[in-house]
Amino acid sequence: MPNRLLTRACTLGATIALLGAALTGTATAGSVTSTAPTAGHRTGTLADGATWIADVPAHWNGTLLLFSHGYGPTIAADAPTTASQQELLAEGYALAGSSYDPSGSWWALDSAERDQFATLDAFNRTVARPARTLSVGESMGGLVNARIARDGAGRVDGAVGICGLVAGGVDLDDYQLQAEYTIAALLLPGQQVKLTGFSSAADAATTAGRLTAAVTAAQATAQGRARIALAAAYLNLSDWAPGLNPPAADDPAAQEAQQYVWLAQGLLAFIENGRWSIEQxxxxxxxxxxxxxxxxxxxxxEHAAEVRALYRQAGLDLHADTAALTRGAGIHADPQAVRHLEQTSTAGQGLAVPLLDVHTISDQLVPVQQEQAFAQRVRAAGDGALLRQAYVDRQSHCNFTTAEIVASVHALDHRVSTGHWDGQTSAAALQSAADRLGLDGAAFITYRPGRLVGAQPIN
Structure with a gap:
């Protein structure tokens, strides 16, 4: 209610200012006039203490890109990268974004959507009302972006998600815990390993260190590698690691070796820190x-065949291991915490505006299979015609070129302008559009993600 009253008060204030300007013949910040707003950088503070920023180009095309940043420090950002920011400004787009509530967790879903809409209101008041607003989000901000695409009718006209955590926080925590439990139970048998209920970031880091050390030791044996592959399957972990060629589909040893590379590079440290933030x-x-x-x-x-082959080669009984995991599974979620996460950190209940999601096919933090789960939910809600998904043939989370980001914005801009996708989100069309920019290249590919292991069923 206080936020609603604040919005009404701001709206009333803007109306009074506009009336005053009309009577005196002067223009005020936020009024819609034929005079272009002053180019430059803007900053401000929202009601909950979040900061917002905006950048307006010298020749604004009337479109605002509202950017939702990913997991990490709650610092305002208005573009995915410095290079994409510069290119989008050069093309005439204005940019804006908020920090989210700085007093809360880095998992800022409690405030992010609200703060993004408040940032839009602040831009309207202090710069001008855009002719068109497109929401853009990456990683955790891709989840924020999907929620905005669901809830933002009348406020945003479309959305682009890049490397978005679109399956939501409930699925994320579920499948990550299945993998962590598998590592602890099979690679540290008989030991007490704290997997939930972290009291601090240091507490989470201790668990991450123990699990990573267990994986490192296990990689030395065939039995250990088979069990790492089992945990990786539950984690939806890609088998194509940075700097390496994709393994052959019939080479389970090479597949596991590249999954191990991800785990050895500190993946579990990021996962455990994220769990602590979500629990906060x-x-x-x-x-x-x-x-x-x-x-x-x-x-x-999709990694089941790999796991079965490695278990056979190691002389291990896969049925015995999965049965032992089932018998020993005794961690219970807090129902109230789950309900909170369901309310704040899911987005797959439909769309109100067109959404284009773009994902690398080998994403170690937000598996590309999240797109499959999300699309299934959007279709079940009857909104499949509003969703398009595109894929980039590259490894690593949010590893996009500037050309790929800008071409995706252009494709959405076309959809909003014409009311039709017109094939502009096909791999060939996006690749051609990116190449025409003459920037840093692109690698769009026709691709269909597999099933997300551990995804919650559609209600």
Whole structure:
């Protein structure tokens, strides 16, 4: 209610200012006039203490890109990268974005959507009302962006998500915990490993260190590598690592070796820190293992054949390991924390405006399979015609060229202008559009992601 009253008060204030300007013949900041707003950088503070920034080019084309940043320090940003910021400004786009609430968790879903809409209001008041507003978000901000695309009718005209965590926080915590539990149970048998309920970032880092050390030691044996592959399957972990060629589909040893590269590079440290932040936000543990059938869970993974082959080669009984995991699964989620995460950190209940999602096909932090789960939910809501998804043939999270980002914005801009996608989001069309920019290249590819292991069923 206070935010609603604040919005009404601001709207009333702007109306009074406009009336005064009309009577005196002068223009005020935020009024819609034929005079272009002054170019430059703007900053401000929102009601919850979040900061917002905006950049306006000298020759503004009337379109505002509202950017939602990813997981990390709550610092305002208005573009994915410095290079994309410069190119988009040069093309005439204005940019804006908020920090989200700086007093809360880095998992800032409690405030992010609200703060992004408040940033739009602040831009309207202090710069001008855009002719068109497009929402853009990356990583965790891709989840914010998907929520804006669901809730933003009348406020935004379309959205572009890049490397977005679109399956949401509930699925993320669930499948990550399944993998962490598998590592602890099979590679550190008989040891007590704290997997949830972290009291601090240091507490989470201790668990990450133990799990990473266990994986490193296990990589030395065939039995250990088979069990690493099992955990990687539950994690939806890509088998194509940076600096390497993709492994052959019939080479399970090479597939596991590249999954190990991701894990050895500190992936678990990032995951455990994220779990601590999510628990901070939700007020408790948001995922559990109890009641999980680990054999059935594996059967839904695109890496199941790899796991079975490595278990055979190692002389291990896969059924015995999955049965032991099922018997020992005893972690229970806090229902209230789960409800909180469901309310703040999911987005797959439909779309109100067109959304183009772009993802690298080998993303170690937000698996590309999240796009499959999200699309299924959007279609179930009857909004499939509003969604398009595109893929880039590259490794690593949010690893896009400037040309890929700008071409994606152009494709959405076309959709909003014409009311039709017109094939502009096909791999060939996006590649051609990116190449024409003459920037830093692109690698769009026709691709269909596999199933997200551990995804919650559609309600």
């Amino acid at each position: 936000s939700a007020g408790g543990n948001t995922s559990g293992t109890a009641g999980t059938d680990y054999a059935r869970l594996l059967s839904g993974s």
